Amino acid sequence: MIGIQERLQDAFQQFGWTRIPEILHHHAEEAAKHNLSYLEFLDKLLQEELAAKWERYICTRTQLANLPYHKTLEQFDFSFQSSIDERRIRDLATLRFIEHQENLIFLGPPGVGKTHLAVALALEAIKQRYTVYFTTAHDLVQTLQQADQNHTIKQKMRVFTKPHLLIIDEIGYRKMEESAAHFFFQIISERYEKGSIILTSNKSYGSWGEIFGDPVLATAILDRLLHHSTTINIKGESYRIKEKKKAGFFRPEENDRKPE
Structure with missing residues (x-):
């Protein structure tokens, strides 16, 4: 029988999530320590994944733009x-x-x-x-x-x-x-x-x-x-x-x- 860890990793891969697998255990420990609700725990995970996705988008679009350097x-x-x-x-x-x-x-x-x-x-x-x-x-x-x-x-x-x-x-x-x-x-x-x-x-x-x-x-x-x-x-x-x-x-x- 496939364990929960394997099922989670498979789900993360299918969703294309890369940040949650890195932070899941840390946030699970923090949630238990601070008695966070399930919704608060889920929200923290998803917000970090969205932030990572946005960073990847900016990085990819910047590379495709062929800019000579990065100056703001x-x-x-x-x-x-x-x-x-x-x-x-x-x-x-x-x-x-x-x-x-x-x-x-x-x-x-x-x-x-x-x-x-x-x-x-x-x-x-x-x-x-x-x-x-x-x-x-x-x-x-x-x-x-x-x-x-x-x-x-x-x-x-x-x-x-x-x-x-x-x-x-x-x-x-x-x-x-x-x-x-x-x-x-x-x-x-x-x-x-x-x-x-x-x-x-x-x-x-x-x-x-x-x-x-x-x-x-x-x-x-x-x-x-x-x-x-x-x-x-x-x-x-x-x-x-x-x-x-x-x-x-x-x-x-x-x-x-x-x-x-």
Whole structure:
């Protein structure tokens, strides 16, 4: 005859429960010690299992999102970048822009926190059960060009069109070839009024004709991208240079010092 332990383990496995088997005996001893009711005992077990399930969900969704690192809004130094309105960013973190299929564009020089803010908002979106995918502009066009050569372009396009939120990082660091620019336009067109995009760029909109090698195509991209969007312009010093200065890597040269 199968014992109760075996039956419980079998039930846990069928339900897909992983946390309860780890804590069952401890909580059973605590329940007996503190004279908890059956319902209180059951509630404690189920709440821990639900919490563990939620952690697994967040971990899995974060991995699938392809984020370059894990940085939150709480880790962002708003005092260093005074050009950023913290209240505006906090408002964006309510994710109404995703609910309304709107876009968000961060513009500014390298190192000012554009990608950090994009990742932080992505993590907030994952917590709200939105699907997210992160890519650099370079990786996006490389992936689509390779897929086009392998005749798998339709399948790859879905990677970039299906998520609720697509993050395209580092627009403007490399000029796009003609085919790459048209693939980029296709992504923007497919997502227009259907899904949100967060985009970061070190170039002002006036320079996008150079990025895409075609002012007409750049205008068409901007027309769709900016129709329902918010632009955040960030001005200031690079965080990375700030940290190097703290560490003493940037010191005035002997010849640059003023005579005493």
